[in-house]
Amino acid sequence: MAQNASARLTGRPGWQRLWSDERTRGLIYQLLVVLGLALVVAFIVSNTIANLQRAGLASGFGFLFDQAFFDINQRLIEYSSTSTFGRALIVGMLNTVLVSAMGIVAATAIGFVAGILRLSPNFLLSRMVGAYVEITRNVPLLLQIIFWWVLLSGLPKVRDSLSIGDSVFLSNRGVRLPAPLFEPGFEWVAGAALAGIVAAVFVARWARRRQEISGQRFPVGWAGLALIAGLPVLVYLSAGSPLAWDVPEPTRFNFRGGFNVTPELVALWIALSTYTGAFISEIVRAGILSVSKGQTEAAGALGLRPGQTMRLVVIPQALRVIIPPLTSQYLNLTKNSSLAIAIGYQDLVSIGGTILNQSGQALEVVGIWMVVYLGLSLLTSMFMNWYNRKIALVER
Amino acid sequence: MTVQPFHRSQADMVPERAAPVTTVGVIGWLRTNLFSSWINAAFTLIALYLLWLIVPALIDWAFVNADIAGDNRFACKSSGACWAWVDQRIDQFLYGFYTAEQTWRVDVAVLLLIPALAPLLFEGVPFARQLRWFSLAYPVVASFLLVGGIGLEGVPTDQFGGFMLNLTVGLAGIVLSLPIGILLALGRRSRLPIIRMLCIGFIEIVRGVPLITLLFVSNIILPIFLPPDVTVDSLIRVIVMVTAFASAYMAEVIRGGLQAIPRGQYEAAQALGLRYWQSMGLIVLPQALKISIPGIVNTFIGLFKDTTLVIIIGLFDILGIGNAMVAHPDWQGLSTEAYVFIALFFFVACFSMSRYSIHLEKRLDTERRY
Missing domain, CATH: 1.20.58 (Methane Monooxygenase Hydroxylase; Chain G, domain 1)
Structure with missing residues (x-):
């Protein structure tokens, strides 16, 4: 057979023999692709150089040290209109990270609760959660963000703001919260909290090892709570309560004291977390359904209570199915936070856009966007992959 | 001693009794579905209370107390929704500036x-x-x-707007992104290293950044990349970017399907003497696409929802028209009405797509055994 084929091939002219060889053919295809790509790139580069010269723009990242003449009202680090473009971009990046992190935490909580409730035997409950999921999933996120923002802007003015216990105020300027004032001695409380967390981790490890050896369980939850919450409280009280609250006070036009969470941030946060939460709930539901019923029954036969069954048997197995799609939802949330530009929350894209308009350095700004988002994506996936490996099935 | 016969006559049979009222019919349904335990009963009551709070208020707002006639918002006197604008603005919402x-x-x-x-x-x-x-x-x-x-x-395409613009961009994106996504997925699994690397690079870069940045690229960067006398229609630029974005996601969905096809199928196709495109087109892709249907439809739904992003680069889709109306003095502040109205369009479109995908999955499920 092989001899036959080669005989047939040798009978053909040279180019045909070459073309019939899979490897040569592959090489030729790739060569053509590279050639075409090189032509396109050369075309783009020559155009870009010509266009930039005509516009009199110097490419490069020198503009990052120029003064930015605009304000940013939502910032995590020191910034004013005399700061540089570079600093403005960092402020924007931190804002992106802030709203993404807040959104990821809330969306995960909403998603797990909604996913579990949707599987509830209670007809009414599961249908209501189903309605929430279907409505939020099938309406564009941008519409939801704008909707929440308009709704929050419709809150009463500062003078008639809604208050919760006269310390948290809701108004059309956002949410005003009491600001913590740290007095000397508070560093001990913070230290105690840190020590408590470290100690709790060690206790949990020790308890697991003991259970693996002797089968005896240790109340890790209570011990952890005592260490993480109890220890700082004790230190706090013994240090003479070194923490005061700067409670906001509504005046005629604005608040005095406290710190402000802008309506943009709140709207973006609500919209991102309810939207992504709906997707996560579907993932959680599929994950739980993927654990076979035999597992639940076996856990019941071993005498585990329903709560224990869920926590010790079902969830750990469901997580293996849940984690990979959950990661991509986290990434989607981070990228979707760029819709902030529609309501004026100053995230990386929004500030980048302003800089782009002021300096004209389009290529550089877009490059920074791409690098930052790719970097954030990479970091999130690295963390989630680490977590995934940790909970992966250990096979023989 | 006589032996009692070990059987009972027919007359002795205990008559069949009806199932307890508590397990059948309405009461049975209520018991199993709503009041199976104390916790469940509590949940049911909370849910009923919430429904009682929301549903009547919503119906009141949208229908009972709503105004439907008038030339501006001042004509709306009642406490509910003001739908008076629909009559005047519906053409803009549907056709934009066409x-x-x-x-x-x-x-x-x-x-x-x-x-x-x-x-x-x-x-x-x-x-x-x-x-x-x-x-x-x-x-x-x-x-x-x-x-x-x-x-x-x-x-001219700059007169495109309203829902018609969403449909145009959405449908064009859907029609183009599936074949491009298939090619990218095949390229990512190709044995030719350069093609594989190019596909991986494209997919990962596009998936790594938000769609908005791509739209900005099409708006700001593209003119820098092209000769000064060449301009590309803004609608085409949007369609290209939306398609590129969706096809990267599509490629990953289809790659998942391709990976689920057992190796034997590829080998069998080769053994039959099929060429690459024949074996892909006749053996592998039909199976892989079938598995990927839910993901493909989800990508379509995502793409269709993403068509609203065009407002960020200055096109007036249905959301842009809605924003403009809410800002107009005649209809200022009717944002809830406008956004609910717009949401309905997308909900109907996306919800029916997802229902159709469930239907299709069932229809194509040849693995089912009875």
Whole structure:
């Protein structure tokens, strides 16, 4: 057979023999692709150089040290209109990270609760959660963000703001919260909290090892709570309560004291977390359904209570199915936070856009966007992959 | 001693009793579904209370107390929704700035969607074979109708707007992103290293950044990349970017399907002497695409929702028209009404897509065993 084929091939002219060889053919295809790509790139580069010269723009990242003449009202680090473009971009990046992190935490909580409730035997409950999921999933996120923002802007003015216990105020300027004032001695409380967390981790490890050896369980939850919450409280009280609250006070036009969470941030946060939460709930539901019923029954036969069954048997197995799609939802949330530009929350894209308009350095700004988002994506996936490996099935 | 016969006569039989009232009928249903335990009963009561709070208020707002007539918002006197704008603005919401005398062309294009889609979506459509040729021709027919040209008055694409713009971008993106996604997925699994690396690079970069940055690229970077006298229509730029974005996601969905096909299928295709494209087209892809249907439809839904992002680069889709109306003095502050109205359009479109995908999954499920 092989001899036959080669005989047939040798009978053909040279180019045909070459073309019939899979490897040569592959090489030729790739060569053509590279050639075409090189032509396109050369075309783009020559155009870009010509266009930039005509516009009199110097490419490069020198503009990052120029003064930015605009304000940013939502910032995590020191910034004013005399700061540089570079600093403005960092402020924007931190804002992106802030709203993404807040959104990821809330969306995960909403998603797990909604996913579990949707599987509830209670007809009414599961249908209501189903309605929430279907409505939020099938309406564009941008519409939801704008909707929440308009709704929050419709809150009463500062003078008639809604208050919760006269310390948290809701108004059309956002949410005003009491600001913590740290007095000397508070560093001990913070230290105690840190020590408590470290100690709790060690206790949990020790308890697991003991259970693996002797089968005896240790109340890790209570011990952890005592260490993480109890220890700082004790230190706090013994240090003479070194923490005061700067409670906001509504005046005629604005608040005095406290710190402000802008309506943009709140709207973006609500919209991102309810939207992504709906997707996560579907993932959680599929994950739980993927654990076979035999597992639940076996856990019941071993005498585990329903709560224990869920926590010790079902969830750990469901997580293996849940984690990979959950990661991509986290990434989607981070990228979707760029819709902030529609309501004026100053995230990386929004500030980048302003800089782009002021300096004209389009290529550089877009490059920074791409690098930052790719970097954030990479970091999130690295963390989630680490977590995934940790909970992966250990096979023989 | 007589032996008692070990059987009972028919007359002795205990008559069959009806199932307890608590397990059948309405009461049984209520017990198993709503009041199976104390916790469940509490949940039911909370849910009922919430429904009682929300549903009547919503109906009141949307229908009972709503105003439907008037020239501006001051005509709306009642406490509920003000729908008076719908009558005046509906054309803008649907057609954007499309020349008023020509909107019939949009209507015709949308109506022609029915014969174009029916043979693809459903079984048992009459003349399916002939209609499939029409489906193939539909994109050309629709673009001719919308843009104009031979015999039809030309409509510049910057007059496209409203829901019609969402539909145009969405449908074009859907039609283009599936084949491109398939090619990218195949390229990512190709044995040719350069092609594989190019596909991986494209997919990962596009998936790593938000769609907005891509739209900015098309708006700001593209003119820098092209010679100064060349301009690309903004609608085409948007369609290209939305398609590029969706096809990267599509490629990953289809790659998942390709990976689920057992190696034996590839090998069997080779053993039969099929060439690469034959074995992919006849053996591998039909199976892989079937597995990927939920993901593919989800990508379509995502793409369709993403068409609203065009407002960020200054096009007026239905959301942009809504924003403009809410800012107009006549209708200022009617944002809830406008956004609910717009949400309905997307909900109907996306929800029916997801229902259809569930239906299709069931229809194509050949693994089912009874």
